[in-house]
Every structure is written in C-alpha cells, then in structure tokens.
Amino acid sequence: MNRITNNAFNTNNKDMKIYSYLLGILLMAGVLLSCERDYQAPPLTEPEYTGTEANMTIAKLKSLYATISDPTLIDVDYIIKATVTANDISGNIYKQLYIQDETGGINIGVDQNSIYTDFRVGQEIYLHLKGLYMIVYGEQLQIGYAATNANRIPWEVFNYYIFKNKWPLEENAKPKTIKLSELNDDMVNTLVKLENVYFPDGGKLPFSDTDATTNRTLKDGDGNSIIVRNSNYADFANNLLPEGGGTIVAVLSKFRADWQLYLRTADDCQNFGQPIPGETPTEPGEEVTVYYKESFGTKEITESVKPKIAEYTEFDNKDIEYSDASGVTDVRTTKTFNTPHLWFPAKKDAYLTIKKVDTSAGANEKLALQYELTANLFDAGSEMNLNAMTVIVDGKEMPVPDQTVSNANNDNNKVYTVTLTDIPAKKDLTIQFQAKASLNTFGLRLDNIAITTAPEEVIVIKPKN
The missing domain is CATH 2.60.120.260 (Galactose-binding domain-like)
Structure with a gap:
C-alpha cells in the first residue's frame, strides 16, 4: 500500500515538474515575443555642432604658416568650418582627409584606416586647431601632429578636435571646373573638374602597376598635361584607363613643383569614349592610315x-x-x-x-x-x-x-x-x-x-x- 502511494506520489511529482517546465517555456516564449513585438531601434540623431563658431579660413591658415619648415604647434584657438571633399573610400587616398571651405582646401593626416565610414564626402565639420600642428610635406601645408608616424593625428586625438554638423550631403562637395592652363596655388588640395581631357594610354594600361603607386598622364586638347597618381591599393587599380575623351573630377594636389590629381573613386572618370580633344574628326572617305x-x-x-x-x-x-x-x-x-x-x-x-x-x-x-x-x-x-x-x-x-x-x-x-x-x-x-x-x-x-x-x-x- 505504501509502495503504491509512494509510486503515485512520485508519478504526480514528475508530472508537476513536467508541467512546471512546460509552463516556464510558455512564459519565456511570451516574454520573448512581447520583447520582440515592443522593440524599437533607437532613433538616429542628426549631428549638431553647438560650440564656438568658426574664426579662421583655410586660405588664412595657410598664409599664417606659409614660412614654416618643421611641424609647428597651433597654439591659438582657431576654428575652421569646412566640408569633406575626399576620403579613403576606394583606397586611392591613404590615411588622409581632404576638407575645403570657400577660400581653399587642405588635407589632414589621420592615423586610421576606413576614415570614410565616419567622415563621408559632403560632411560639414568644425575643426578646432589649437593643439594640432601645421606640417609641410612636398612643399605643401597640411594639418597633422608631431612625433607620430608620418606626422599623422592619432585617431582618438582627431576625434577630440573634430565635430560633425548635420547629415553629409554629397552635393555639398562641388568641384570647380578649371583648365590645365590655368592652375595656380590657390587651387591646391581643392576638388576640381577637368572637361575634354584624355589618357594617352587609355585602353592600353591599367590605372596602376601592381607593385607601386603609379603616375599616369592626362592631357587636354591644347597639349597640356598633368599627372594622375594612382595607388596600387585602390579598388580600381587593375582597371584599364578609359579610352577617348571625357571628364575627370579629382583632388588637385601638388608635390614640390609637380601638379597631380587624386581620384576618389573610379566614378570620378566620367563620360569617356568621346572624340579625343584636339584631334580633327575625319569625314567619311577621309580616314587616315x-x-x-x-x-x-x-x-x-x-x-x-x-x-x-x-x-x-x-x-x-x-x-x-x-x-x-x-x-x-x-x-x-x-x-x-x-x-x-x-x-x-x-x-x-x-x-x-x-x-x-x-x-x-x-x-x-x-x-x-x-x-x-x-x-x-x-x-x-x-x-x-x-x-x-x-x-x-x-x-x-x-x-x-x-x-x-x-x-x-x-x-x-x-x-x-x-x-x-x-x-x-x-x-x-x-x-x-x-x-x-x-x-x-x-x-x-x-x-x-x-x-x-x-x-x-x-x-x-x-x-x-
């Protein structure tokens, strides 16, 4: 009798555990479903700069430090308001950010890869300069740091000095249409557009050799030429140079006396395949052999x-x-x-x-x-x-x-x-x-x-x- 009672008790106890276990699963499922149903992604907040207004332009900054030769500390509370015009999205630009205001452009050396994920083209920024350094490289001024690799600003330090304002809008980074015959130092490190130009090696050579950064020549119809400098790490490095005439958008740079262009992406080569500038189109029956x-x-x-x-x-x-x-x-x-x-x-x-x-x-x-x-x-x-x-x-x-x-x-x-x-x-x-x-x-x-x-x-x- 006692054995039967104990067996019944054990059976009931086991049933109760199973019941409790199943009830727990159902309650947990309810909680999870409730959590999933009620979950909402946190709202994205548009960045807004609320600090001191800009009191310096890029052109004025360059003029103040025009005579330096060594890294020079900026010890005044200068603030620049500018727009990001180029970053490292394609790999053709390395650890650099190019910014521009209405007076000119300048590049910033930053010790970080994939800067583009934080600073898109068209992003308006405020840069607090006190504590950073002016650097000379290739006889051109840039913003950097002292006693670091290639005088680049450490990423944590950089984020302390730079502030975003509003969402990035690519149309804010508008290139200026220029001619190769009209280059001047006010254009250095600005975004430019060159129309009716061509690569003499279009369709023959890739943008870059596989083992080193490579200079390719771009010409206009008047015989003027300029270097297009391409990294072998760019995602378009193995692409053939486009054939025919077209339009280039790029950052205009200068290394000592040599003018150079830096493409931001392959999309900066636009509308190629047109007649080569400077060549006289042949009429039917007048083909040249x-x-x-x-x-x-x-x-x-x-x-x-x-x-x-x-x-x-x-x-x-x-x-x-x-x-x-x-x-x-x-x-x-x-x-x-x-x-x-x-x-x-x-x-x-x-x-x-x-x-x-x-x-x-x-x-x-x-x-x-x-x-x-x-x-x-x-x-x-x-x-x-x-x-x-x-x-x-x-x-x-x-x-x-x-x-x-x-x-x-x-x-x-x-x-x-x-x-x-x-x-x-x-x-x-x-x-x-x-x-x-x-x-x-x-x-x-x-x-x-x-x-x-x-x-x-x-x-x-x-x-x-």
Whole structure:
C-alpha cells in the first residue's frame, strides 16, 4: 500500500515538474515575443555642432604658416568650418582627409584606416586647431601632429578636435571646373573638374602597376598635361584607363613643383569614349592610315642621368632600329612634358636615325611625315627657328620652311606639329633628324613621329591644338 502511494506520489511529482517546465517555456516564449513585438531601434540623431563658431579660413591658415619648415604647434584657438571633399573610400587616398571651405582646401593626416565610414564626402565639420600642428610635406601645408608616424593625428586625438554638423550631403562637395592652363596655388588640395581631357594610354594600361603607386598622364586638347597618381591599393587599380575623351573630377594636389590629381573613386572618370580633344574628326572617305608611329613609350624617366638612344628600351616599335651618331641625344620627361620625348641639347650636333620603317603598303597613297617639335625658350629674349631641325628621308633632305619662335611670343614649350609630304612608300625606309649646333641655339624636344596617308589640307607647321 505504501509502495503504491509512494509510486503515485512520485508519478504526480514528475508530472508537476513536467508541467512546471512546460509552463516556464510558455512564459519565456511570451516574454520573448512581447520583447520582440515592443522593440524599437533607437532613433538616429542628426549631428549638431553647438560650440564656438568658426574664426579662421583655410586660405588664412595657410598664409599664417606659409614660412614654416618643421611641424609647428597651433597654439591659438582657431576654428575652421569646412566640408569633406575626399576620403579613403576606394583606397586611392591613404590615411588622409581632404576638407575645403570657400577660400581653399587642405588635407589632414589621420592615423586610421576606413576614415570614410565616419567622415563621408559632403560632411560639414568644425575643426578646432589649437593643439594640432601645421606640417609641410612636398612643399605643401597640411594639418597633422608631431612625433607620430608620418606626422599623422592619432585617431582618438582627431576625434577630440573634430565635430560633425548635420547629415553629409554629397552635393555639398562641388568641384570647380578649371583648365590645365590655368592652375595656380590657390587651387591646391581643392576638388576640381577637368572637361575634354584624355589618357594617352587609355585602353592600353591599367590605372596602376601592381607593385607601386603609379603616375599616369592626362592631357587636354591644347597639349597640356598633368599627372594622375594612382595607388596600387585602390579598388580600381587593375582597371584599364578609359579610352577617348571625357571628364575627370579629382583632388588637385601638388608635390614640390609637380601638379597631380587624386581620384576618389573610379566614378570620378566620367563620360569617356568621346572624340579625343584636339584631334580633327575625319569625314567619311577621309580616314587616315598609319604606317608608322613612335611616341617613345609612356614610362616616366626618373634617372638623374637620362638614357641615351642606344640605351633606351621603351620604344613603341621593337623591330625598328634607332640610333644617334653623336651620342648626345637623350630620352627624358619633365614637369611640363611628363611623357618620354627626345631632347636635342643646345649648341651641339645631335641626331636621331630611324631604320627599317616599312611604308610599302602605302604604295598607292600620298604619304606624309608628321612630328611634334618644341623649342626650349625659357630665357627672356630667346629666339630661334624650328627649321634648325633638319629632316632627311631616304637620303633626301626635306624642305622644312621657316618658323621663328620666341620667348616674347610665348612660344616657350609650345608644341608645333610639322607635316612633310612626298614620303616614299618602300620596304626599308630611313628617316634622319639632325639638329645642328649652329642653329639649335636653345635646345629642341622631338616627340610623336608618324607616317600616315597625307591629309587633304596640308599645313606644314602649326601650333598643336
């Protein structure tokens, strides 16, 4: 009897535990459902700056520290109000934030990756400057810190000095449309737009080499050029440069005397695929056939001793022979002409001989030789004639007419296109360029040699458009 009672008690006790357990699950589920049903995300609050108003502009700040050479502490309560114009969203800009107000732009070195997640393009900010430093890098001023890696501001310190105001609006970061011929130091580190420009290596080369930051050349239709500097860590580094003409939006920078552009993203290359600026569109039936073309490559010449023709390996045509009997003509790039070209030094006999050019396919065509020539007329009062460059084709001296150029006429570094007709069509053509010491008084630059079908209208010497 007792055993039956105990068994009944044990059974009831077990049932009670099961019941209690199930009841607990139901209550917990109810609580969870109730919590899930009642949960609301905390509201996002638009950032609002309530501190002291701005009392300094970027242009004024630069003028105050224009003469510094070492990191200099800002010990005055300066406050700047500005807009973020560029960040590190693509990886092309590294640990930098570019800001701009109505007077100019400046970059801030910040020791942090993925700054873009906190500071979007178009974000209005107030930057308290007292306690930060003015830094000089590449002869340009920037805001940074002292005794840190690359003088960058530590992230925690940076967030102590900078304040957001309102939501970021990308349209607040408006680029200014400029021309390459109008660059000035007031534009340094500002967001700019360049229309009707093109990459000479469009469709041929990627934005960057795989192992290092790479300079690519951007040109306009007037022969002006500028460096586009691309990081091999950019998410568009492996993309081919766009073909044809188009528009670039970028941060305009300067390193010492070299103007540079920094793309923020691949989307800063806009509307490419248009006709290349400066080229005259051909009418139907007037297509030009190219039988030979030499641009001397695209690689920047960084060596202090420039390579002579016999040493140079970056010619476009590997099956053509290039030589210089004088041994003084070299290949170089400069700040103004940042793609390779030949330099014929002043007051020296200098040569270029090109052999094994095949124009035989143009036997039924009228052929023309074109090349670009520039006189180095840096000094006031300098003047010379472009026919100082003699051209001999297949043993015959070509008639190069007079074209006097001078510093007074703003011809220094002006590119002229020379067109010579009656070029033979043959298998093994030799072309010689000879600059005589007695005539080449200031130095000549030779570039972009081509043999093509002759245009209908031949203008022998004209400024390059």
